[in-house]
Amino acid sequence: MPRMNSIMERWVQSCRRELLDRCLLWNEHHLRHALREYERFYNQHRAHQALDQAAPLRVVPDLIKDPGRITALDIRRRDRLGGVLHEYSHAA
Template identity: 75%
Template sequence: MNATLGMKVAPSTVWEILTQEGIDPSPDRMSLTWADFLRSQADALLAGDFIETITLNGQRQYILAVIEHASRRIRVLGTTAHPTAAWVTQAIRNLVMDLEEAGCRARFLIHDRDGKFPAPTEELLADVGIQTVLTGIRMPRMNAVMERWVQSCRRELLDQCLLRNERPLRRALREYAEFSNRHRAHQALDQAAPLRAVPDPITDPAGIADLKVRRRDRLGGVPHEYSHAA
């Protein structure tokens, strides 16, 4: 506009005006940090990872799990002693069908550069519009939401329960995923669970005084579920 009017403005004047208004220079405004990407695309983000554990029979097991960033819903895709390309590809194929059935419109799947993720899984995901995003080398914070669930799973399940072999491990993982999705409160969800809304607050003092709570122990009493007694 100034050029059209025949006016010349010094760069220092432009800089001063932008500074006064709290506007960053154009390159800074256009840059997108990883945290900004995660926040802006949360509804379209999935994250996955392999978890290693050893059962009582001395066998190393590899657990594959995927979490939705927005809802924090966890899906344990399976566990195996031999994570072959065929096994992982079938697990991802099952995930795709589950996402379609649930109406989840994911566009990105974040995971690390683990060689257990074969190339066919990337092609399989691309066919349904999901782009694979690889984290940086030795940068677990790029997959922080998934890593946080892995930490909880280790602390509350894998490090606490004695699991003889693959069958009880699968059963325990199913139960822990159910606990995570339907009962575990998440700060990111304002204390709701992925598949459970926050109940209405009790405002009646008499209701608080007569409150009766029932506790249910899961997986040998490591995680607990609390609900109103009938």
């Protein structure tokens, strides 16, 4: 399938640039763990330009247009894979 090939090439390129070029992998078990974490990050948290900066498996939040609410946002960061990947979310 020609279209699937281009999608996988893009995923491999992103995985390599965002994960594999930034960490030292010790063995196959460590590689598989890192790839599982990256897959979860890619599908649930990473912003995608084609989806208007939303993640594929996450609902797009409503836009905040009120300047008072924008300045009062409390954003939390969660590190994954020892700080190689970062997830950002609104604090409840």
